[in-house]
Amino acid sequence: MDCSKTAIVCASISGIRVADIINNHMHANVYVPCRLKYPGDFHCYDDIKKEIKSIFNNYDCIIMVMALGAAIRIIAPFLRSKFNDPRIISVDDNGKFSISMISGHRGANDLALYVSGLLGGEAVITTASEISGVMSPEVIAYKYGMKIMNKSRIKYVTSEIINNGGFRLINRTGIHINISGSGGKNYGIIITYIKEKSTNFVVMVPKVxxxxxxxxxxxxxxxxxxxxxxxxxxxxxxxxxxxxxxxxxxxxxxxxxxxxxxxxxxxxxxxxxxx
The missing domain is CATH 3.30.420.180 (CobE/GbiG C-terminal domain)
Structure with missing residues (x-):
């Protein structure tokens, strides 16, 4: 979970209290409505829809302490790509649920789990590969610091995980990759530093x-x-x-x-x- 720059966006006093608990462990920048005049070292905003563009472009991780629907409406205009968007989660005002929203495979799932642990709540993870118990291609690349060379093939490997419970794995390097659930029928992952084209495999390149x-x-x-x-x-x-x-x-x-x-x-x- 790479959250070197984190923003927490609140919409209510109860949300600010939740943000305080999170911020004791994450040292984030907390954004609160100016109208609340809440004392503390916060960033004050008048209109979150105007403020969110800057937040979206300048933070690795964003925690929206508000209803999920409100969070979706606020960030929706700025979403571009699951490979580049920040990790975003939504937390309710009581801290009961921490919901992974955006870039789940690139760290938002882990962020939701971490924040729910801080708040004594429950993480909500909905990405299909996590539900099946097998790491997705994006998670594998993120975890091991590898670059995906043919992102268009990811959907086929993900489908293989969901429908067949795993995927084929070819490792042409000396690095150890601890992956469970491999063994799919048609699609898989090749880990290599030598260029090759593949229709059925996601090509991942580690730094070796x-x-x-x-x-x-x-x-x-x-x-x-x-x-x-x-x-x-x-x-x-x-x-x-x-x-x-x-x-x-x-x-x-x-x-x-x-x-x-x-x-x-x-x-x-x-x-x-x-x-």
């Missing part, structure tokens, strides 16, 4: 490769980037499979190697210095 780089003083960012892409294309590797770049300590302050690490090639996670 380290690029070792030695280069002259005259090399620059563009030449480094182009050479890496050339080698990966030649070998058929996914650039998304790169875990880190490694180089010797004398190159650790090189600006171009830092560019590769720090955002111009965002697939790279870290820089390893070899002494």
């Amino acid at each position: 490769l380290v690029i070792g780089i030695g280069f002259s003083t005259y090399a620059n960012f563009n030449s480094l980037k182009d050479h890496i892409k050339f080698v990966f294309k030649q070998k058929g590797f996914y650039i998304s499979s790169v875990y880190a770049i490694a180089t010797i300590d004398i190159k650790s302050d090189n600006d171009d190697i830092k560019k590769l690490q720090n955002g111009l090639m965002p697939e790279f996670s870290s820089l390893i210095i070899i002494h």
